[in-house]
Amino acid sequence: MEPLIQFLKVTAFWNLSWGNLLMDAIGVIFIYLAIKKHYEPLLLIPIGIGILMGNVAPVTIAGNQVFYMLVDGEIAKGSGQYSVMYYLYFGVRTGIYPALIFLGVGAMTDFSYLISNPKLVLLGAAAQFGIFTTYTGALALGFIPSDAGAIGIIGGADGPTAIFLSSILAPDLLAPIAIAAYSYMALVPVIQPPIMKLLTSKKERRIRMQDPRPVSKTEKIIFPIGGFLICTLIAPGSAILIGCFFAGNILKESGVTERLAQTARTSFVDIITILVGLSVGCSASADTFLTPKSLMIFGLGACSFAIATASGVIFAKIMNLFSKNKVNPLIGAAGVSAVPDSARVAQMVGQEEDHQNFLLMHAMGPNVAGVIGSAMAAGILWSILG
Amino acid sequence: MQLANAYAYRYAAPRMERVLELIENGQAGYVTVMGVGGVFMALLFLILFITVLGKAYRFKKLRGRSPNPTAHNPAQPPVEQNPSGGETAAALAVALALSGKSRRTGVSIKPGPAEEELSPWKTAGRLSMTRPFAQPKRD
Numbered sequence: 106m107e108p109l110i111q112f113l114k115v116t117a118f119w120n121l122s123w124g125n126l127l128m129d130a131i132g133v134i135f136i137y138l139a140i141k142k143h144y145e146p147l148l149l150i151p152i153g154i155g156i157l158m159g160n161v162a163p164v165t166i167a168g169n170q171v172f173y174m175l176v177d178g179e180i181a182k183g184s185g186q187y188s189v190m191y192y193l194y195f196g197v198r199t200g201i202y203p204a205l206i207f208l209g210v211g212a213m214t215d216f217s218y219l220i221s222n223p224k225l226v227l228l229g230a231a232a233q234f235g236i237f238t239t240y241t242g243a244l245a246l247g248f249i250p251s252d253a254g255a256i257g258i259i260g261g262a263d264g265p266t267a268i269f270l271s272s273i274l275a276p277d278l279l280a281p282i283a284i285a286a287y288s289y290m291a292l293v294p295v296i297q298p299p300i301m302k303l304l305t306s307k308k309e310r311r312i313r314m315q316d317p318r319p320v321s322k323t324e325k326i327i328f329p330i331g332g333f334l335i336c337t338l339i340a341p342g343s344a345i346l347i348g349c350f351f352a353g354n355i356l357k358e359s360g361v362t363e364r365l366a367q368t369a370r371t372s373f374v375d376i377i378t379i380l381v382g383l384s385v386g387c388s389a390s391a392d393t394f395l396t397p398k399s400l401m402i403f404g405l406g407a408c409s410f411a412i413a414t415a416s417g418v419i420f421a422k423i424m425n426l427f428s429k430n431k432v433n434p435l436i437g438a439a440g441v442s443a444v445p446d447s448a449r450v451a452q453m454v455g456q457e458e459d460h461q462n463f464l465l466m467h468a469m470g471p472n473v474a475g476v477i478g479s480a481m482a483a484g485i486l487w488s489i490l491g
Numbered sequence: 492m493q494l495a496n497a498y499a500y501r502y503a504a505p506r507m508e509r510v511l512e513l514i515e516n517g518q519a520g521y522v523t524v525m526g527v528g529g530v531f532m533a534l535l536f537l538i539l540f541i542t543v544l545g546k547a548y549r550f551k552k553l554r555g556r557s558p559n560p561t562a563h564n565p566a567q568p569p570v571e572q573n574p575s576g577g578e579t580a581a582a583l584a585v586a587l588a589l590s591g592k593s594r595r596t597g598v599s600i601k602p603g604p605a606e607e608e609l610s611p612w613k614t615a616g617r618l619s620m621t622r623p624f625a626q627p628k629r630d
Contacts, residue, residue, distance in 0.1 A: 250518065
């Protein structure tokens, strides 16, 4: 019997808890949703695998812990050094990865839709109501202001921004906030359509919008420079995210750095996405994740997301009261910055009513404005609560 | 009903008190007003900037379509109205020869781009120059 116990002690079974098993199940669900339902597979697969890795119980061989996934905190006992995941998590903890992801996203983004119809920028601003309403809700539930600010940013539906802000304001809650943000981003096609349909009539969903005007190359080059100056003068806290976002875009639009833009929007952003996914997943170990606070964060995140969607749609309806050229209110939901999923959802819901109505290009305007808006909101929350 | 009352007494009431307290303190309101106001202000400035940019572009385009062609086009050298017969014949001969050649081979001849005179700054930035293993161009 003794040799069997000795053998069990060198396996992970000895220290495995029910919490670890539950987290493993969550990791498997993430992988299932990514493969079977195609919900943000680029994010959910690395996160799901990370959750599995982060919930392997510490293995002890000859009294030394040889494989310990603690990503944040003390040195792994016995080994005398931090684990690999600790070093990978450094990019999350210090806010390096979110800024680099923004660089890649900037190199993918086309601002033509935004420039051709500037009033749609307001829809990106309206969708940020979710962030601040949830902030109040989190305060009411007993979170301290800095934690409440980090939870509120889930409503921006922007994973990198959520990681960036929570790494500064609430490092202890980073794992549940990041996982909630990415989960709701993946669930955009499930969460948004019922809210959009509830708040709009069939007639409104059929509104066809004017074709956008052509945008010159000069405008596309000048916009990120001017946009950066305007945004950072008002919210200097957003300079890192906004700066990287517009820097990536200038690489794309300048026309002379195509090689850099190509790298930024492909291999570069893919590498960072893998690192973010794995390290955020690993940080969700049972003892840090399975707490009542995490459940509250998930609940608040869902409210935040729903309010953001609803406020975008309602604001579009208000705009229609004063505007000659009507806006299809469905594109208001694209003001949350889940690029390009929420724009795709607007197109999908619009086409259910009218097969010939193409809303995608119109929805990309508020969608991109939402990215700028949520980064601005993060900068403002950092300045006030940091 | 009793359960609902117990819940309201134990959970909902203290939380509502806390919300009211926060509203009274002005903490939640301050952050919300500053946050929403800041985002809206920045994006309104962005709209203004885009509108000005668009107007400037349209103005430039309109100027480009100016009705007076001499305003933007440099003076063209005067064209000789009555060229000599020899020159015309030579031009016709070349055109006929070229069209015949292209008919035979099935290849159309188009004028190639003029060799651009590049400054050392421009050539240094060329992609072919920055590739470490680029093959040198053979003449």
